[in-house]
Amino acid sequence: MGWLLSLGYLTVVVAIVIGTERRKHQVQHGSCSYTFILPEVEQCPSPGNFRVSKSLQRDSPMHPDAAQTEKKLENLESATENNTLWLQKLENYIQENLRSEMVVEMQRNAINTQTATMLEIGTNLLSQSAEHTRKLTNVETQVLNQTSRLEIQLLEYSLSTKRLEKQLLQQTQEVSHLNDKKQQRFTALEARHSQELQAIQQEKHQLQELLDRQGRTVTVLERQLVASTRNSTMLQHQQATLSETLQQLLAMIGQCNEITSLSKVKTVIFRDCADIYKYGITENGIYNIHLSNNTQTVKVFCDMKTRGGGWTVLQHRFNGSMDFHRNWKDYKTGFGDPTGEHWLGNDVIHLLTKSRDYTLQVQLEDGDGSQAYSQYDNFYIDGEEKKYSVHAEGFSGTAGRISSLTHSGTMFSTKDQDNDRCSCKCAQMASGGWWFEACGPSNLNGIYHTGISSVMRYNGVKWYYWKGPNSIITKTTMMIRPVEFFK
Numbered sequence: 001m002g003w004l005l006s007l008g009y010l011t012v013v014v015a016i017v018i019g020t021e022r023r024k025h026q027v028q029h030g031s032c033s034y035t036f037i038l039p040e041v042e043q044c045p046s047p048g049n050f051r052v053s054k055s056l057q058r059d060s061p062m063h064p065d066a067a068q069t070e071k072k073l074e075n076l077e078s079a080t081e082n083n084t085l086w087l088q089k090l091e092n093y094i095q096e097n098l099r100s101e102m103v104v105e106m107q108r109n110a111i112n113t114q115t116a117t118m119l120e121i122g123t124n125l126l127s128q129s130a131e132h133t134r135k136l137t138n139v140e141t142q143v144l145n146q147t148s149r150l151e152i153q154l155l156e157y158s159l160s161t162k163r164l165e166k167q168l169l170q171q172t173q174e175v176s177h178l179n180d181k182k183q184q185r186f187t188a189l190e191a192r193h194s195q196e197l198q199a200i201q202q203e204k205h206q207l208q209e210l211l212d213r214q215g216r217t218v219t220v221l222e223r224q225l226v227a228s229t230r231n232s233t234m235l236q237h238q239q240a241t242l243s244e245t246l247q248q249l250l251a252m253i254g255q256c257n258e259i260t261s262l263s264k265v266k267t268v269i270f271r272d273c274a275d276i277y278k279y280g281i282t283e284n285g286i287y288n289i290h291l292s293n294n295t296q297t298v299k300v301f302c303d304m305k306t307r308g309g310g311w312t313v314l315q316h317r318f319n320g321s322m323d324f325h326r327n328w329k330d331y332k333t334g335f336g337d338p339t340g341e342h343w344l345g346n347d348v349i350h351l352l353t354k355s356r357d358y359t360l361q362v363q364l365e366d367g368d369g370s371q372a373y374s375q376y377d378n379f380y381i382d383g384e385e386k387k388y389s390v391h392a393e394g395f396s397g398t399a400g401r402i403s404s405l406t407h408s409g410t411m412f413s414t415k416d417q418d419n420d421r422c423s424c425k426c427a428q429m430a431s432g433g434w435w436f437e438a439c440g441p442s443n444l445n446g447i448y449h450t451g452i453s454s455v456m457r458y459n460g461v462k463w464y465y466w467k468g469p470n471s472i473i474t475k476t477t478m479m480i481r482p483v484e485f486f487k
């Protein structure tokens with residue numbers, strides 16, 4: 001197609017050339033050049049208003065000189081026709097020549113275009129390759145960048161690992177340091193501990209020694225204490241003997257005053273508290289008395305204040321500290337201390353009341369603090385062979401209008417000797433030792449109860465006709481005084 005187009009273009013060029021330059025025309029085609037000299041229309045004689053157009057000539061009206069001119073015109077026409085023909089021939093020739101030339105040219109053009117395209121392609125390829133190289137270089141730079149970055153990172157990593165290694169080293173060093181310190185401290189501690197242990201052991205030894213010493217001193221002290229108590233008892237004995245001698249001296253003085261004769265001096269023997277009182281001792285306390293036909297002395301409590309004084313106490317209770325639920329032998333010999341709660345003893349009471357006529361007084365106090373007494377003008381008890389049978393006459397007093405003491409002749413009973421008139425064992429039921437009948441309205445040796453209660457206690461301290469069976473008696477005293485005390 002391109003080939004046909006270029007051919008067309010050439011023809012047109014030739015036509016224009018022909019149209020503009022008639023006289024001389026040169027056509028250059030490749031190495032050949034063609035020069036044409038063309039006939040000129042202007043040299044021909046012009047018949048006035050001549051028009052180029054043949055048709056116009058033909059249409060114009062005929063002139064007298066027209067024959068000649070017509071001839072000229074016909075010549076011209078033929079010449080023109082010849083020229084034209086010639087031109088046509090020429091043209092044809094040229095065209096033929098041209099055609100072959102054109103073919104070559106076309107081929108050349110084609111080659112040229114091919115080379116151009118090839119060049120274009122080459123340039124394209126070159127540009128593409130340049131692009132590729134650019135891209136490649138980009139990629140390369142990127143890769144390089146990445147590698148460098150990686151290298152940097154690697155460097156950083158190595159740096160950090162180095163730092164870590166350093167830290168590790170430092171830490172291990174510190175640890176080893178610490179371990180060393182610990183060991184040192186341990187050893188120091190161990191040493192201190194051992195020292196402390198030794199010190200403690202030494203202290204222990206010292207303490208043990210101290211303890212031993214203290215024990216020794218304690219034993220020594222104990223021995224001394226025993227000795228001193230012995231000394232004190234000895235002193236008490238001495239005091240007692242001294243007081244006795246004092247009493248004797250006092251009695252002697254009294255006798256001296258009475259008799260005013262020193263020749264009749266004899267040792268005075270006190271039979272009871274009344275004797276002592278009569279000799280001028282009017283203070284309550286413990287005194288020794290001598291029983292008749294007996295060298296033995298008996299310690300008694302003397303009440304020198306109550307109703308004239310001179311009372312020898314047989315029984316006394318006031319706080320329940322002494323156990324009165326005892327056997328026959330205890331009641332026979334007596335128990336307790338004359339300063340506290342006690343029973344003087346049936347044998348002593350028998351010996352006393354057999355040697356003189358005695359009045360018995362029973363003093364009572366209850367939980368409310370109210371006091372009362374019962375008195376028996378004549379009182380004595382038999383010996384053990386008659387089971388210490390009681391004999392009491394001449395009742396009076398404030399502790400009941402009826403005597404609470406059992407009938408005369410009632411025998412004494414304890415938990416181990418049942419001498420009552422009951423099928424039961426009163427001493428075991430009512431407790432204590434007493435003159436139980438069956439079992440009787442009194443028992444001053446019963447269980448010592450405290451507190452106020454409406455519950456009847458059969459085994460309690462009892463003096464029935466004073467306040468009935470429910471009264472709690474908190475203080476009891478049985479004491480005797482010779483009948484002729486005030487005579």
Ligand SMILES: *[C@@H]1O[C@H](CO)[C@@H](O)[C@H](O)[C@H]1NC(C)=O
Pocket residue numbers: 145146148
């Ligand atoms: C590597 O690439 C980063 C962006 O990805 C850029 O900021 C940096 O400057 C580049 N480094 C080099 C050395 O080209």
Ligand SMILES: *[C@@H]1O[C@H](CO)[C@@H](O)[C@H](O)[C@H]1NC(C)=O
Pocket residue numbers: 224225227228231
């Ligand atoms: C006991 O008394 C005797 C003398 O009777 C005396 O030598 C001794 O030192 C006394 N002992 C004490 C511990 O007082």
Ligand SMILES: *[C@@H]1O[C@H](CO)[C@@H](O)[C@H](O)[C@H]1NC(C)=O
Pocket residue numbers: 292293354355
């Ligand atoms: C003391 O003994 C005499 C005879 O030695 C005797 O007659 C008297 O009854 C006795 N007195 C008493 C209390 O036993």
Ligand SMILES: *[C@@H]1O[C@H](CO)[C@@H](O)[C@H](O)[C@H]1NC(C)=O
Pocket residue numbers: 319320321339340341
């Ligand atoms: C009872 O009295 C005696 C003598 O005063 C005393 O030793 C004892 O501690 C008293 N007991 C009670 C329980 O109050």
Ligand SMILES: CC(=O)N[C@H]1CO[C@H](CO)[C@@H](O)[C@@H]1O
Pocket residue numbers: 075076078079082
């Ligand atoms: C005017 C002109 O030159 N005419 C010629 C045209 O060509 C023929 C033959 O070739 C000639 O005979 C004419 O004279």
